[in-house]
Amino acid sequence: MPQGDRSFDVETDLLVVGAGAAGMTAALVSALEGLDVILCEKSDMVGGTTATSAGTVWIPGNRQGQRAGTPDTVEAARTYLAAMLGAHATDERLDMFLKAGPIVLDYLEQKTSVQFVAPPVHPDYKNLPGAAIGGRALGALPFDGRRLGRDFARVRPPRREFMVLGGLMVGKADIPPLLAPFRNWTHFKHVVSLLTRHALDRLSYKRGTRLIMGNALVARLFDSVRRTGVDLRFGTALREIICEGDDIVGAVLSSPTGEMAIRARKGVVLATGGIGWSRELRERLFPEAAQRFSLVSSSNTGDGILAAERANAVIERDLESPALWMPSSVMAQADGHVSVFPHIMLDRAKPGLLAVNKSGRRFVNEADSYHDFVAAMLRSNASAASTTPAFMICDRAFIRDFGLGLVHPGTRNLSGFLGAGYLMEGDTVAALARKIGVDPDQLAQTVERYNGFAETGIDEDFGRGASELNRFNGDPKAKPNPCLRRIGPGPYYAVAVWPSDLASSAGLRTDSCGRVLSRDGKRLSGLYAVGTDASSIFRGTYPGPGTMIGPALVFGWCAAMDAAGTLRRFIDPPPR
Known part of the structure; x- marks a missing residue:
């Protein structure tokens, strides 16, 4: 908002709003590059959604994979992304990500506590040319929270x-x-x-x-931020962005001591967590079936995106999906807590489970990525029988061997889950069908057809078990297909799964340094957006594990380097 000659309460070089992975990276790097930094966090903890995630970063061509014996190349990643994105693979932001990614990892490893390791196998999510089985997705090394002292309580x-x-x-x-x-x-x-x-x-x-996992990554970033002396302020939320003419010069924030205006001589970095729980943005950008549940931090309410919109920024919406999705089951606990459980990989890919819509038919390869599972739910919901919720179905032996959502493997007493309505049970397939409201004959046909595929090892309908990702998350003891086995004698069980978002893809339009662009395509001087406040460089697709946190680190670094004027030392030629 225009502010004219308003006075400022505080001045700094760089103001970073949001202490998740992207914001802490931007604050940390800018401090290391010699800037005075204020990092403001709305809640009383650091980490945002990254803290509750697996903490994987997807950065092709890294030296960490080479050291682990799983080398990867940027050229192979370009081939993979070209197959996935088509003409959009020429995006200058994507080029910057691929060029800067390995540099960022080395920079953090040399100068901070942030350290990564490459697991031997962590496959990409699509079976396309150039896909990697390992080396491209990295995990943060475990971290001893005791090193943070009292500040350990600040890690979400x-x-x-x-x-x-x-x-x-x-x-x-x-x-x-x-x-x-x-x-x-x-x-x-x-x-x-x-x-x-x-x-x-x-x-x-x-x-x-x-x-x-994500807690280790967040703690490592936080440990480094503390060591660099960044001015980190909790309970401080963005209210407005301050403009002088065409330049962004600071922001108004609410704090525990009242409202304050901060002048930022080098710029403002928005890292507030994307769309999050903002009702306005969810209703505007998400399909209706996916608006109810979210896995993002409750403090993420779209503050950065909405404030930037008021300052003439634009939300990029021409994407394959406005968010990255996760199928989640829901259970009200006895203490009033509502568990929204993400079905990441511990059950969906295992042999002996299938998923159906309200017609009692399968609609997806259950072992594909969580995002692809929900994308299929939303397509089925829009074009055929209702798939909100969908139902994952198995027999009692499956729960014994693998568990099902909140039900841990080997659980013998299921009464609490049945009583809460989380699990539905039927002695026969027909009885289970009536419990979940689908046609008994159709569900019986679906189970019979699935069991036929289990015998041959070939899923003729959806190709389950055919990809590296499927097989990695399956059960190697199941033959001939690690993702298929017969659904055997009853009783039978179902759990309802709903679409939920784990991160937004729609966000502010930015350039290759994270600088925010206006509605007419010009740079809003002094304003950056990183993490999920910026639109996804993968345009709402999900190439592999860590393809939100990887770019968050890279563009947090790019924004800091650009603000400090030191990007040219690392990236040559500099961006246009």
Whole structure:
């Protein structure tokens, strides 16, 4: 908003709004490059949605993958993205991402606590030329939360559904030992180590300090931000962007001590978490079926996007999807907490489960990425039988072996889940069909057809088990297809899954440095947008694990370098 000759309460070089992965990267890098920085966070914790995520970053051609023996090349990634994006693969932002990504990782590794490692297998999400099986998606190294001292309480905890024993974080590698601690000596040692550490943690902390996945990434960024002396202010929310003529010169924020105006000599960086829970933006940009549930932080309410719109910025909407989706099941807990459980990969790809719409028919390869699963839900919902919610169906043996959503593997007493209406049960397929409101004959035909595919190992309808991603998340003991086995004797179970967003793709139109563009395509001097406040460089597609956090780090770095005037040292030639 135009402010004329208004006075400012505070001045700094760079004002960063939002302390998620993108915002903390921008603040950290600009401080390392010699700028005075104020980092404002609306809530009382850092991390945003990244803190509750897997924390994976997708950055092709990195040296971390080479060190791990899973080398990748930028050229292969260009081939992959060209197959996915077509003409849009020539976007200058995409070129900057591919060029700067490995540089950013090396910069952070050399100068900060942020360290990544490449798992041997972490496949891309599409079976296209140039796809990688490993080396392109990286995970943050675990972090000891005790290093943060009292500030450990400032790290947003994971979703409580992904912690056990009062706050112990559990990763994919921890699950087999925890389920079978006495199977072998390795399992036993791992479990004893986890439980001993956690017991000691709980003497001094509200939750475990062994941080992994997104919590580890956030803690590493936070640790580095603290060490650089960034002025980090909690409980401070964006209200308006301040303009002088055509230039963005600062912002008005609300703080615990009242409203204040901050002048930012080098610019304002918006990193407030995208569309989030903003009712206005959700109703404007999301399909109706996907507006109800979200996995983003509750403090994300579209502040950056809406404020920038009022300053003549534009939301880019010509995308394949306005958000990245996740199928989620919902259960009201006894204490009033509503669990929205993301079905990432622990059940959907496992053999012996199928998903149906309200007609009782399959509509998707259940083992494909979570985004593709919901995209198929939304297509089916719009063109055929209702698929909101969809139902994931299995037999009792499946729950014993793999679990189902909130129901952990091996759970014997299902009464709490049945009583809450989370699970639906039928002694026969027809009885289950009546419980979930689908045609019994059609569901029986669907199960019979699926069982036929399980016998041959070939899913003739959706190709389940044919891709690296499918097989990686399946069960290698299932033959001949790790994603298929017969649905056997009853009782049978179903859980309803709903579309939810884990991040927005629609956002502010930006250039290759994260600078925000106006409605007429000109740069809004002094205004940057990074993370999900900026529109997705992948245009609403989902190439692989970490393709939101990877660009968040890269463009947070680019914005900081541009504001500091040091980008040319790293990227040659500099962007237009």
